Amino acid sequence: MPTPILICDDSAFARKQMIRALPKSWDVEVSQASNGEEALEIIRAGKAEVTFLDLTMPVMDGYETLSIIHSEDLPTMVIVVSGDIQPEAMQRVKKLGAMEFIRKPITSEKAKETLVTYGIVQEGEI
Amino acid sequence: MTSQALDLNEEYRDIYQELVNVAMGRAADxxxxxxxxxxxxxxxxxxLLARTELAMTLAALDKNDRVSAVxxxxxGDRISGEALLLLTDATFPDLAHLLGSESTGSRGNELELLMDTANVLIGACLKGFAEQIDVEFAQSLPEVLGQHRKVDGLFDQPAIPWEQALAIEVTYRLENKESTFELLLLFTSESIEILNNKINFLLEE
Amino acid sequence: MSESALADFHPLLDVLHAIDVGITILELDGTVKLWNGFMSHNSGFPAEDAIGKSIYDLFPKIDKPWFERKIKQTCVLKIQAFVTWEQRPYVLFFRNKRPITGQTEFMYQNATFIPLSDIRGDITQVALVIYDATQAAAARHELEDAKSQLELMGTLDNDTLFHDPASFQDILEVERQRAQRSDLPLTVAHFKFTNAQEIIEEHGTDAWAAYMQDIATALKQGLRTTDIMARPDVDELAAILVSTDKEKSKVFAQRVAGTIKNYPTTSFGVQLKAKLHSVPTDQSAYEWWPTLHEQWR
Structure with missing residues (x-):
């Protein structure tokens, strides 16, 4: 069964880059959101086992989204993918329960490494 | 200049936005x-900006704000433009405070703060942008446009008769402070077509 | 390096040494590794004397903490750092290339610090490139002087059509800087009508305004084109006298006092005090102004 994942970024280009960076052989069902509000809806519907989340977004930014996921204990593993790479940004999202912080632009090597590190996919699978 | 080059559709706008998002993040870091x-x-x-709109575009700034600008x-690679950094007067005490620097009042010291900030923000942002589209930019020496001037009076009508430019505007804010830094990247209209080609390449990759 | 690459490299080295731009490569501790012709000619140190020495020893008067910070920033940030003459007139003290007719003793400089990485990508050296900006600086100074004058034109006092207090401060600052650059004297003459308050109470503000208007008209006839008149306060007049020392200013002050004393409507019985102040070139005008005011009262 494919793994339901969510890619949340206000930039369509960034979402495209993200999808391209995912391991080709990873069996996923991708949902997309362009802000935090849309993302929460998809997560609550159980369509996001893994969420790739941008920080700088209109309507609802990544920080707010993360804190809601955290406080409502929503069932998703969050990997922040951000252009904001300040040390403080990393600390903040980790504190808000993000599993990992990846700097943009994401590469397929980094995506694979992260997914394997956290046991989301097995090395042999891809 | 072809009219096609001056077309900026949503897809390209989004891509420019994202490229700068990454570049400005590195500069901010x-x-x-x-x-x-x-x-x-x-x-x-x-x-896309007409020359008459240059001062107007600095939306975050009040017309009567006094600013210093570099x-x-x-x-590089037939792409050219100018980067502008504007600091409001309120920024200098904050900067000086954060850098632990003394004698905030003197003009020489302010200029030093202005140039250091410009070096970092412009240099890192341009480098980050260039790397993503796989080009290298050579930077000219920075020039002070003015200190403590009204935004309106800052841009004398340039002698080069440019009509339109691609403008990317980033407003950095310091947390818990009033300070804002306006960074404006302006690309000549001739550069836009080349930039778009570079971007097409990114899309195909 | 292949033979043909070497053949290309040689003319490049010749250019490096002949070019009218200073190029030097420094280790992170300031040790000189490369020193081109421009550096030799202007510093007086031939390359063989400079290479291997510390830049801090070659230029003992260098702003060392600043210079070290620039090198460090260039390494850490891995981006070029630009320094313009406006920020600091020069990085390394070189004499003006026009030692006879030049305006300054030193060469104004623009400079760029460029990070240089080794094979592993670590920054191990920094190139310092120095451009002679003396001409640009001179041109800018002239332009700015003219521009400031123009900008200040609009802010005149209503009665006297002399410069108002804000304009007075601005002009003083511009002139102070110019005096500092050109090493010419600058004197400010102050005149205070010490019984102005009483006169205003007795005859009204309109009468005082009319009097100031008349006095200003009378004074204007005796002015040189370079004298800059201002009205710093309702009961004060001031003159910024460029290229004028204190002695010469006395003559001017006496003339002004005479004009005021002999003016027909002096039925008011004005009492006048004057004071001359040579503007110290090492201090900002804003700093000495309040003290001077204190001295008045």
Whole structure:
């Protein structure tokens, strides 16, 4: 069964880059959101086992989204993918329960490494 | 100049926005380390701009605000433009405070703060942008456009008769402070077509 | 290096040494590794004397903490650092290339610090490139002087059509800087009508305004084109006298006092005090102004 994942970024280009960076052989069902509000809806519907989340977004930014996921204990593993790479940004999202912080632009090597590190996919699978 | 080159559709606008988002993030990271504070990042604004709109576009600034500004030309791979950094007067005490620097009142010291900030923000942002589209920009020496001037009076009508430019505007804010840094990247209309080609290449990859 | 690459490299070295731009490569501790012709000619140190020495020893008067910070920033940030003459007139003290007719003793400089990485990508050296900006600086100074004058034109006092207090401060600052650059004297003459308050109470503000208007008209006839008149306060007049020392200013002050004393409507019985102040070139005008005011009262 494919793994339901969510890619949340206000930039369509960034979402495209993200999808391209995912391991080709990873069996996923991708949902997309362009802000935090849309993302929460998809997560609550159980369509996001893994969420790739941008920080700088209109309507609802990544920080707010993360804190809601955290406080409502929503069932998703969050990997922040951000252009904001300040040390403080990393600390903040980790504190808000993000599993990992990846700097943009994401590469397929980094995506694979992260997914394997956290046991989301097995090395042999891809 | 072809009319096609001056077309900026939503897809391209989105891509420019994202490229600058990454580039400005790197610049902010360096400045944040230098100042030991957190810098709030906006969503960059991408527009095609007529020369008459240059002063108007600095939306975050009040017309009566006094600002100091630095501009720096850049070019590479037939792409050229100018980067502008504007600091409101309110920014200097904050900067001086964060850098632990004394004698905030003197003009020489302010100029030093202005140039250091420009070096970091313009240099890192251009480098980050260039790397993503796989080009290298050479930067000219930065030039002070003015200190403590009204925004309106800052841009004398340039002698070069440019009609339109691609403008990318980033407004950095220091957390818990009034200070704002306006960074404006302006690309000549001739550069837009080349930039778009570079981007097409990114899309095909 | 292949033979043909070497053949290309040689003319490049010749250019490096002949070019009218200073190029030097420094280790992170300031040790000189490369020193081109421009550096030799202007510093007086031939390359063989400079290479291997510390830049801090070659230029003992260098602003060392600043210079070290620039090198460090260039390494850490891995981006070029630009320094313009406006920020600091020069990085390394070189004499003006026009030692006879030049305006300054030193060469104004623009400079760029460029990070240089080794094979592993670590920054191990920094190139310092120095451009002679003396001409640009001179041109800018002239332009700015003219521009400031123009900008200040609009802010005149209503009665006297002399410069108002804000404009007075601005002009003083511009002139102070110019005096500092050109090493010419600058004197400010102050005149205070010490019984102005009493006169205003007795005859009204309109009468005082009319009097100031008349006095200003009378004074204007005796002015040189370079004398800059201002009205710093309702009961004060001031003159910024460029290229004028204190002695010469006395003559001017006496003339002004005479004009005021002999003016027909002096039925008011004005009492006048004057004071001359040579503007110290090492201090900002804003700093000495309040003290001077204190001295008045």
């Amino acid at each position: 360096l400045l944040a380390r230098l100042l030991d504070t957190y810098i709030i990042l906006p969503v960059p604004k991408v527009n 501009c720096q030309g850049f070019s």
